[in-house]
Amino acid sequence: LKIATLCGGKNRMSGENLIHQKNIKLNMSRRIRRTPFTNKVEECGVSDFTVVNHMLLPKGFKNSVEEDYWHLRKEVQVWDVSCQRQVQISGPDAAKLVQKMTPRSIKKMETGKCFYIPIIDETAGMINDPVLLKLDDDMFWISIADSDILLWAKGIALGSGYNVEIVEPDVYPLAIQGPKSEDLLVSIFGEDIKKLKFFNFKVFDFLGTKQIIARSGYSKQDGFEIYFKGFETHFNEIELGEKLWDIIWDNGKKFNISPGCPNLIDRIEAGLMSYGNDFTRENNPLECNLEKYCKQEDDHDFIGKDALRKIQSEGIKQQMRGIIFDGEPCKPTGVPLPVYSKNNKKIGQIASGIYSPRIKKNIGLSMINRDFWDLGNEVFINTFNGKNRKGIITSLPFPD
Numbered sequence: 438l439k440i441a442t443l444c445g446g447k448n449r450m451s452g453e454n455l456i457h458q459k460n461i462k463l464n465m466s467r468r469i470r471r472t473p474f475t476n477k478v479e480e481c482g483v484s485d486f487t488v489v490n491h492m493l494l495p496k497g498f499k500n501s502v503e504e505d506y507w508h509l510r511k512e513v514q515v516w517d518v519s520c521q522r523q524v525q526i527s528g529p530d531a532a533k534l535v536q537k538m539t540p541r542s543i544k545k546m547e548t549g550k551c552f553y554i555p556i557i558d559e560t561a562g563m564i565n566d567p568v569l570l571k572l573d574d575d576m577f578w579i580s581i582a583d584s585d586i587l588l589w590a591k592g593i594a595l596g597s598g599y600n601v602e603i604v605e606p607d608v609y610p611l612a613i614q615g616p617k618s619e620d621l622l623v624s625i626f627g628e629d630i631k632k633l634k635f636f637n638f639k640v641f642d643f644l645g646t647k648q649i650i651a652r653s654g655y656s657k658q659d660g661f662e663i664y665f666k667g668f669e670t671h672f673n674e675i676e677l678g679e680k681l682w683d684i685i686w687d688n689g690k691k692f693n694i695s696p697g698c699p700n701l702i703d704r705i706e707a708g709l710m711s712y713g714n715d716f717t718r719e720n721n722p723l724e725c726n727l728e729k730y731c732k733q734e735d736d737h738d739f740i741g742k743d744a745l746r747k748i749q750s751e752g753i754k755q756q757m758r759g760i761i762f763d764g765e766p767c768k769p770t771g772v773p774l775p776v777y778s779k780n781n782k783k784i785g786q787i788a789s790g791i792y793s794p795r796i797k798k799n800i801g802l803s804m805i806n807r808d809f810w811d812l813g814n815e816v817f818i819n820t821f822n823g824k825n826r827k828g829i830i831t832s833l834p835f836p837d
């Protein structure tokens with residue numbers, strides 16, 4: 438048996454393997470980093486974690502995903518999304534380096550703005566889809582999804598001889614999400630919270646420390662992200678973080694606050710993609726519906742430009758779509774569900790899928806082969822019990 442046949446070249450885990458998946462615990466160690474809020478999250482009864490950017494991300498608490506979904510749409514939740522690590526790029530060539538990393542132009546970006554940006558490699562393959570924050574003309578944070586952008590940035594800076602400093606600062610985003618998030622944060626940080634527009638940030642005082650708060654978050658609901666920074670001169674990071682959590686919690690009681698985490702139902706309905714799950718380096722930004730951040734008139738130089746322009750002129754073979762499908766309520770997908778056409782051709786795979794209690798059908802995100810991607814097309818989803826379920830292609834975000 439050759440090693441090559443064992444490994445394939447890609448991850449070939451398929452649905453059948455899931456049958457053998459048991460409830461085995463993750464072995465914790467220093468490599469799987471805790472956050473300043475992990476103690477609090479544990480006190481709140483966290484039931485599951487995943488690992489993103491080598492850091493714990495809570496995945497569930499006492500309530501079901503459905504209960505959390507309804508709660509998120511009505512009330513307010515606090516999420517430990519510290520795993521959205523910041524790659525801080527500063528120095529005289531900071532803007533040059535950031536611009537080299539993305540097809541989206543940052544020429545007109547002002548301090549205090551957040552930009553959603555694709556980061557691509559030389560083949561125009563997606564490396565990450567972070568939120569970029571401009572802190573100053575020579576200082577940026579890249580708030581990353583799950584891949585090691587710090588190393589990529591350092592490699593580019595070294596190879597290009599850029600005069601920059603690249604570090605991962607002690608910043609741990611805490612998201613406050615849901616329709617009551619504004620009232621909750623006003624009660625803590627004051628009326629200026631109301632002036633924050635979507636994808637803008639401002640600096641707020643917290644116990645004598647300065648904290649960045651943005652109107653943003655990985656949900657379809659209104660919400661904010663506190664880019665919590667530990668200040669060792671005042672307290673240690675964990676103490677100050679726990680104080681922040683406690684103040685949010687105590688003020689949140691009158692708003693019916695709950696501990697939470699990115700909600701799979703809400704995220705899929707919103708069409709918010711997850712790097713490494715819904716798309717990888719094998720996908721280009723056009724396939725990921727990110728063409729609006731790849732404008733041809735943005736003529737700056739960036740890695741992957743030639744490859745991207747070629748793809749733009751030749752067209753793409755697949756694109757991200759929503760799928761609504763029949764059958765009994767689907768549990769969160771642990772491994773992708775293959776999607777087939779009427780004549781049994783594999784045309785995609787649902788990496789994120791679950792039952793939506795609002796749409797009253799299963800929903801999923803999938804790249805779909807271009808011959809089949811038109812809205813309303815009929816497809817078939819192969820689930821683990823071997824049954825084919827009928828599905829239909831929809832636009833993203835899912836209809837309200």
Ligand code: THG
Binds near residue numbers: 567
């Ligand atoms: N917040 C922060 N960092 C993050 C995420 C986040 N890093 C990782 C991951 N999430 C990055 N992915 C996304 C995907 C979508 C959005 C944000 C982060 C998003 N998009 C809006 C939309 O598509 O409607 C707005 C885009 C825009 O107007 O530019 O919010 O959640 N800090």
